[in-house]
Amino acid sequence: MNNEKLSLARLSVPAIPGLKLLHRGKVRDTYAIPDHPDKLLVIATDGLSIFDFVLNALVEDKGAVLTMMNHFWLTKLEKMGIKTHLIAAGAEVDQYLPEVLRGNTELQKQAMVVKKLMMIPVEFVVRGYLTGSGLKSYQETGTVCGHVLSRGLCDGDELLHPIDTPTTKAEEGHDEPLDAAEIRQMYPEETALLLEIYAWARKFMRQYGIIIADTKIELGRDEEGNLYVADEVLTPDSSRFWSYDQWAQSRLLEKPKAPPPYDKQLVRNGGIHEGINKLDPSRLEDIAKAHSWWVPPELLEATTATYRYIFWRLTRARLESYQALELGINVAPRRRNLSIIFGSRSDIAKVKETLKALEDGEFLSGIAENVQYHVVSCHRNPFDLMRFVAGGCGGTDAIIAVGSKAFALPGVLDAFLYAHGRTIPVIGVALGKIGSADRAAAELSISELPGTPVVMDEVNKKVYAGEQGLRDALHRVAFAELPPLRPRKVAEAEFNINPHEYL
Ligand SMILES: Nc1ncnc2c1ncn2[C@@H]1O[C@H](COP(=O)(O)OP(=O)(O)OP(=O)(O)O)[C@@H](O)[C@H]1O
Ligand SMILES: [Mg+2]
Incomplete structure (x- = not known):
């Protein structure tokens, strides 16, 4: 990613001295590992992006939550016999690093050593519920990526069965929808794996009262052609998580509306207020405009709380306990x-x-x-x-x-x-x-x-x-974690009213 697309805050994340930085993404920095040409060191930073703009702000603990959650799911997938790119996380990354970088707890919290793969140039998206860009496409054409859906569906409605809705992996700008049937034909094994992971995750999360409305996975192959799950899986940056209770309540509304997801939604709402959703992420002036937004600190704090909260809801662990007990990182309980x-x-x-x-x-x-x-x-x-x-x-x-x-x-x-x-x-x-x-x-x-x-x-x-x-x-x-702040419905107080106007 070109540096002008990254905000000053994102660029302020220091590069690790002595390692070759291969790629700076919206969230992740990828490094080569000396003497291990078949592996990569991936650092999930606290960077924050909405509507494909990297914002000029960092969210404390976000990189650590993404890394720990990714580790949680990747190890579960491994146990199910699914190949993943995970090689090491937490204190174990040290053995792949030059001596001077070992024992660095801040690095251990955000780092993962992964198998370097040839990435498949498709974002494999699956939806079990209709919302977001899927809903938009449905409202315009009655279809999503070529799937014809039943009539009369509302925002947040559950689909009869999950659908594959692949998109391009855009280097710049927004990802564009692809034709599902075409992609399924080109990538049958990949699509089957996508649907399998979603079906499993949906059932797993449901027992904790969480709905996974949709998710995206990225897949790659090794030299022998074996298929691997790569990148991040089932995190709030790649998935929409809802509270089952809030979703059930939302179905009773006269005009059903999807409940707020456990992710950066509060920042997205702020961004919409600033008009960032209307900007074009491939235009430099628009990027500059998005970067000029001073994201209110209370939104960033609430986002930290939300990431930590959904981590706890799904893993049943506080971040620090997971880091210490599962990954041997030297952190004190909070x-x-x-x-x-x-x-x-x-x-x-x-x-x-x-x-x-x-x-x-x-x-x-x-x-x-x-x-x-x-x-x-x-x-x-x-x-x-x-x-x-x-x-x-x-x-x-x-x-x-x-x-x-x-x-x-x-x-x-x-x-x-x-x-x-x-x-x-x-x-x-x-x-x-x-x-x-x-x-x-x-x-x-x-x-x-x-x-x-x-x-x-x-x-x-x-x-x-x-x-x-x-x-x-x-x-x-x-x-445990405590629920993050939810936006309050602020109704103006009204004085000296005429009650007849309300009849
Ligand atoms: N095992 C792997 N081997 C090779 N590349 C990988 C692997 N896992 C993830 N990647 C790639 O590393 C990058 C991770 O960066 P990140 O997710 O921060 O950036 P992004 O915003 O998705 O990318 P970009 O900014 O380039 O659009 C992605 O391009 C992803 O496809
Ligand atoms: Mg990515």
């Missing part, structure tokens, strides 16, 4: 500072066993760097709660709000945090005897908040409740 807020003093007694165990260090020792306890009622102490939020909540990374009865604390706290532009997640824990009105009210006041801004156990679809719920919530803070 601890969070935690605040536990009780709505009233009487709630403390209800979870005393859990708290005692937490303090004794018997239970989940080292759960958090630092745990602070507060008693604040949003009804009796609204000003104190507001000041707590305005002051940054004592430097906490997550808040667990514990209480019973119609339990406004977590929702109000979350609203105050939003008003102050803070992205600290609030996890609600409902107390009260099982079956009591107290407990039911507390649970409903969390689960029935529009848009569920207060964190629940979204995988098992329940509110954290009771003593066990507090333990699960603590476990969540320590060992």
Whole structure:
């Protein structure tokens, strides 16, 4: 890729000294490895592209998430007997590197040694659901890459069966759709492999409540003509992941619309606002325009959270645990500072066993760097709660709000945090005897908040409740990811209205 297409931020990723840089892509840097002419060193950077423009911004942890997730899937495919280009990742890459580059944890997080292949010049795309460019083509012609689809399909609808929708692998500009039947005839083994991987991934992800709407794979062959899965597979940069629940809800809308994918969608939305989707990535002026966009840092932070979150949903591991345990990289677990807020003093007694165990260090020792306890009622102490939020909540990374009865604390706290532009997640824990009105009210006041801004156990679809719920919530803070910020539906407040206009 020519350097003028890469943004300053992307170009600021330093080249590894002493290695020959063969290619700088939108996201990946590819190097030759001394004495291993049959292999390549691929570094997934934190680079970010939308609508085929490389943006002038980096997303922390993105390269590491892509590398770890790619490793997760490639090793699974290998176990199924599918050949992949993976040779080494994590600490194991060291053995292919000159001595001076060994033991570099930052490099190990983003690096993969792969088998150098002759790449097939097609992007093998498969869709199980209709959205994005597939939907656009369907709306214009009733077909996608030559597949005639049933009538009346809406954005996000599931297709009767997955379809292969190959595209060109454009060196510049957008990838163009190809005729599926033609490509299938030219590449039957490749297309069969594409459909096999998709069918398997779809089933695998479904058990964790994630839909893979579509995905792209790149394939290559070795000297003997064996077929390999190359590049990246089943990552948020090559696939559209949806929450099954959000998708199911979206089908009930009058005009169904695909749910937001777990990827760089927030940045894409910002980019659309800037008109970047209307620009032409093969024109230098347009590239300069895209590069001039200063991507708001809160969008980049939310994107980091989204990549980390989908990694956890699909692998059940936090990034750092995967790096340390699966790939032998010397990284410390990421601890969070935690605040536990009780709505009233009487709630403390209800979870005393859990708290005692937490303090004794018997239970989940080292759960958090630092745990602070507060008693604040949003009804009796609204000003104190507001000041707590305005002051940054004592430097906490997550808040667990514990209480019973119609339990406004977590929702109000979350609203105050939003008003102050803070992205600290609030996890609600409902107390009260099982079956009591107290407990039911507390649970409903969390689960029935529009848009569920207060964190629940979204995988098992329940509110954290009771003593066990507090333990699960603590476990969540320590060992899991919390949901990324979702765009809020902001409705303007209206004063002095004429109600008759609304009738
Ligand atoms: N095993 C492999 N052997 C050879 N090339 C590979 C292999 N795996 C991936 N590639 C190629 O390496 C490149 C990875 O770069 P990346 O994905 O960052 O860039 P891209 O944006 O897709 O590429 P470009 O910027 O050139 O369009 C792709 O061109 C991909 O096809
Ligand atoms: Mg690529």
